[in-house]
Amino acid sequence: MTHSVAFQLADEAATVAMGNRLASLIEQGAVIYLHGDLGAGKTTLTRGIVQGLGHQGKVKSPTYTLVEPYQLACHSIFHFDLYRLGDPEELEYMGIRDYFSPQAICVVEWPEKGGEFIPTPDLDITLSYQGDARRILINSLSERGNIITTALNSA
Template sequence: MTRSFESHLNDELATVAMGKQVAAIIKQGAVIYLHGDLGAGKTTFTRGVVQGFGHTGKVKSPTYTLVEPYELERANVYHFDLYRLGDPEELEFMGIRDYFSPQAICVVEWPEKGGEFIPVPDLDITLSYVGDERKIVFKSTSERGAAIVDKLKK
């Protein structure tokens, strides 16, 4: 059940706002993959998602720790950054499967480095530069993802 949606984001505030909009739509867990070059806005988008679930502190990229957990009132949000992952098997040693419960929100930057150790996403999102703006493209890969994309289109 593939659906897609794309939008242009004028600046950092628009990128955060789009993350918050996605968080407002999600009623139960989701796996979200984020693709894009360094600096394309993946962590900025994730900040919006985490804030959308009620986090008020800083949201930083877990480049060296691989995962940053946010245990919030509405949901547990886990932000993964696999950029520095040497071998996907390292994920098995850190207990990666424990994070991906049906109720958890898992946002994964650089998912291609996770191989078979991370589940298929509900949403596959790509951020890219178009001039001074960013373009964000959502593709659903599950029923849950399709429902999110359908609500974004409204």
């Protein structure tokens, strides 16, 4: 059974805070898909997740490199941005499957461009504009995802 939760995010700080909240609920690895128009807050949410897991530096969008790795004491985090991907098969050449271990946290922007080369996510997140604010819809697609969405819903 899947769960869905939705929240209003008033501004960039609220988006980062939601990422921090998600990070606090990830007990092991996770695959997180991020959907939304350009500028909807996908990288901002990712910054909140990565910093919430302990990263101290900048979090930049890997638009040109496809993946930005963050090796932390307790976590391996991989931030993918597939926006400029020409063909999903390119992912096979870069060894995409090696990134998705059960312990890794993989955040994927523009996952629809990855085709069958990326695994089904634990969380499928859509960010959308609501005037000056954003709406975040979080769908769980696995038992890991259900645990996270249930905790978000009860907080």
